[in-house]
Amino acid sequence: MTWDANEGKRLYGRVIPAEPPMRHTVIREPIGVIAAFTPWNFPMSSPSRKVRGALAAGCSIILKAAEETPAGAVMLAQAYHDAKLPDGVLNLVFGDPGMISSYLIASQVVRAVTFTGSTPVGKHLAGLTAQHMKPAILELGGHAPVIVCDDVDPDSAALACVKGKLNNAGQICVAPTRIFVHRKDYDKFVEAFARYGANTGGACAGAEQRYRTCRK
Structure with missing residues (x-):
């Protein structure tokens, strides 16, 4: 968490050499609301990684945590609430995975998607995000x-x-x-x-x- 917080301070822009009178600059800005989906096998660390990365980049996040292991994500959200994180920055939801993922990915509010889980589900979410031209970060199963x-x-x-x-x-x-x-x-x-x-x-x-x- 400390590393992510400090990494947010290191998101420098760039000035790219250009011929006058042109000027090329790179400015990093928050992409917007992130929809994050996490698995059950690491019920605390996986949600924590998603949340702290989004916050460090200046983005609010909607976290769909695993319904099999809800307590870890609830405790994480409570910790941020106790730390006075503003309302609406971290939003925790549970429920039917298919319904929630389809709704969030299609929403105009959500600007990017991140998912950790199985390869078949990752392929499905990749297809949904492609339909709506949204970037996706997928951490899938190994072999x-x-x-x-x-x-x-x-x-x-x-x-x-x-x-x-x-x-x-x-x-x-x-x-x-x-x-x-x-x-x-x-x-x-x-x-x-x-x-x-x-x-x-x-x-x-x-x-x-x-x-x-x-x-x-």
């Missing part, structure tokens, strides 16, 4: 491979992979989706991975997400 070479300790590699895979109970976009292990160490790696993984886990955001995580 991360791991390569385990034959010059590493398979036990240590397995522990590192378990930590990466099950960080945040596996509910994270950078979690490994596939692991390539050198055939020399394959059996040792699989045994160690199963051993470490059996004792690692955490709470999932509902039965549906647990099913998706276990399928991976």
Whole structure:
């Protein structure tokens, strides 16, 4: 938050060399109201990143937080309210994602869109923003491979992979989706991975997400 606040002070303009009598300057101005959509897997940090970036740029924001994990966004909004943020600068909404996203993106009030979430939903929102010629910043799901070479300790590699895979109970976009292990160490790696993984886990955001995580 401190970095974003100070970055707002560093949004300098530019004077570009030009032949007289022409003068070329770049002036940075707030784009306007931002519509932000955040996921459930980081219920505090994701909304915080969206809000503080918008405020540092001088923009008000409408935050559509995840209905599965609403408390984090509510607490964040309360903190800004307690800090005397003017009314209407940060607006928090919950509800049907499809209805809200369609309404906000089509609204003439909203000037830009930012979304963190799955790739399929990101593609859908990209299509909506394109229809209305609005800029969109999309942070979408990952598809991360791991390569385990034959010059590493398979036990240590397995522990590192378990930590990466099950960080945040596996509910994270950078979690490994596939692991390539050198055939020399394959059996040792699989045994160690199963051993470490059996004792690692955490709470999932509902039965549906647990099913998706276990399928991976």
